[in-house]
Amino acid sequence: MSEEFGLEEETKMNLDEVRGTWTDLSGREARLRFLEARELEARWGRKKRQALWPALHEGAWGLAAVLVSGSFAFDHWQDILAMPLGVIPCAYVWLLGALTLGGALWKMATLSQLTLGREVAQELESCLRGESVRARMAQWALALGMSLWMVFPLFGLQLLGGYRAVFAFDLGALALQAGVGVVLGGLLMAWFDGTFLGGKVRDALFGEEVKRIQTMIEELRAFQREP
Amino acid sequence: MGVRDKREREARFGKLMAESQAILYRVALAYARSREDLEDLHQDMTVALWGAFPSWDESRPFSTWMYRVALNTALSWERRASRRLKPVGLPEGELAGEPRGDWELAETLRSLMKGLPALERALTLLYVEGRSYEEIGEVLGLNPASAAVKVSRIKERLRKSALAE
Numbered sequence: 001m002s003e004e005f006g007l008e009e010e011t012k013m014n015l016d017e018v019r020g021t022w023t024d025l026s027g028r029e030a031r032l033r034f035l036e037a038r039e040l041e042a043r044w045g046r047k048k049r050q051a052l053w054p055a056l057h058e059g060a061w062g063l064a065a066v067l068v069s070g071s072f073a074f075d076h077w078q079d080i081l082a083m084p085l086g087v088i089p090c091a092y093v094w095l096l097g098a099l100t101l102g103g104a105l106w107k108m109a110t111l112s113q114l115t116l117g118r119e120v121a122q123e124l125e126s127c128l129r130g131e132s133v134r135a136r137m138a139q140w141a142l143a144l145g146m147s148l149w150m151v152f153p154l155f156g157l158q159l160l161g162g163y164r165a166v167f168a169f170d171l172g173a174l175a176l177q178a179g180v181g182v183v184l185g186g187l188l189m190a191w192f193d194g195t196f197l198g199g200k201v202r203d204a205l206f207g208e209e210v211k212r213i214q215t216m217i218e219e220l221r222a223f224q225r226e227p
Numbered sequence: 228m229g230v231r232d233k234r235e236r237e238a239r240f241g242k243l244m245a246e247s248q249a250i251l252y253r254v255a256l257a258y259a260r261s262r263e264d265l266e267d268l269h270q271d272m273t274v275a276l277w278g279a280f281p282s283w284d285e286s287r288p289f290s291t292w293m294y295r296v297a298l299n300t301a302l303s304w305e306r307r308a309s310r311r312l313k314p315v316g317l318p319e320g321e322l323a324g325e326p327r328g329d330w331e332l333a334e335t336l337r338s339l340m341k342g343l344p345a346l347e348r349a350l351t352l353l354y355v356e357g358r359s360y361e362e363i364g365e366v367l368g369l370n371p372a373s374a375a376v377k378v379s380r381i382k383e384r385l386r387k388s389a390l391a392e
Contacts, residue, residue, distance in 0.1 A: 014335070014339060014385065014389070015339055015351070015354075015355065015381075015382055015385060018332060018335055018336050018339065018355055019354065019355045019357065021332060022253065022332060022336065022355045022356065022357075023249075023253070023356060023357050025249070025252065025253055025256065025329050025332065025333075026249040026252070027248060027249055027251075027252025027253070027256075027329075029329075030252060030265070030329070032252065032265070032266060032269050033266065033270070034244075034248075034273070035270060035273055035274070037237040037240070037241070037277075040273065040274055040277040041277070043270075043274045044274050044277055044278040047274060047275075047278070048278070115279050115282050116275050116278075116279050116295070116296045116299040116300055116303075117279045117282050117283065117292055117295055117296050117299075118295065118299070119295065119365075119366065119367060119368030120295060120298050120299055120302070120346060120349050120366060120367045120368060121346055121367055121368035121369070122368050123295075123299045123302075124302065124345060124346060127303065127306070219344065220344075220346065223344070223346055223347075223377075224368060224369060224373075226373070227372070227373050227376055
């Protein structure tokens with residue numbers, strides 16, 4: 001018992017021992033470089049631009065996809081009515097574009113609200129929610145891309161050679177692309193045994209990444225709620 | 228913002244930073260994994276504080292706000308660093324210019340905080356910083372009583388893991 005007590009005292013003191021001397025560290029000898037106001041201003045501006053740039057980039061791609069596929073559908077609405085299946089590739093590009101655009105706008109709105117001066121728990125939850133949206137978008141893009149891979153050659157032929165292959169998109173083509181997509185996806189998963197990119201592709205596709213982030217958000221909220 | 232306002236802002240920021248630079252140094256030290264990290268993180272925190280400075284409510288203590296910005300920056304920096312997969316540890320040669328005692332103490336603290344979730348690590352650091360439970364609660368977004376209970380739970384967990392070793 002006394003031995004246990006001794007151990008308890010020794011280990012319990014560790015954090016408190018650190019506490020006893022920690023605030024004596026002043027950093028005076030650390031030779032850290034302090035930035036001038038002008039440099040601070042320049043770096044802050046650069047930081048904001050760097051944070052916004054990927055969202056602006058994604059937003060521009062999303063908008064272009066929405067406009068191109070939307071105008072294509074508008075120009076060919078009579079053909080589309082005659083061959084309703086032809087709308088699938090176009091709808092896929094439009095949906096992916098709309099998702100990308102929505103995600104980019106959401107990111108920009110979130111970034112504009114980040115002040116870093118909020119409570120740490122609140123800031124952490126915001127970051128996790130951002131990661132959750134990104135993971136959900138990656139899941140949609142992967143799932144749609146895998147099952148609708150034929151969209152890319154169809155649009156490629158149209159854009160590069162002007163061949164309107166999209167109107168050859170019938171039930172057979174739809175079944176073929178879905179079937180090949182599933183087989184290819186299965187082969188890929190089996191080949192990499194889920195370890196491709198550290199299992200990230202598999203986790204993203206099956207929503208494991210989203211679940212993991214949701215669990216972290218729940219844990220964070222529970223940590224705040226519990227006494 | 229006028230030139231005079233800008234100069235006043237710079238002067239005020241400089242004065243507050245000079246008064247509280249030790250806090251910033253310790254937070255950076257607690258999260259840094261190398262001398263290079265320490266400088267990067269310290270500068271990131273200073274830049275973040277400068278950018279967020281207009282949002283500081285002057286009726287509230289500067290230190291509380293500073294801890295929030297510094298910890299939020301450190302946690303975001305840590306997430307980015309984990310994606311970069313930089314090697315952990317400080318090569319012996321890099322200790323020049325760094326007080327050895329500071330780094331050793333920081334290593335002890337980091338090893339104590341290892342494995343704890345981000346918010347609990349921040350809580351542990353604020354406890355070690357000697358902040359009151361009221362201030363800890365205000366920085367993290369917890370009520371003070373809950374912060375006190377959580378600190379005692381963390382201590383208990385550390386005691387158990389030390390016993391298990």
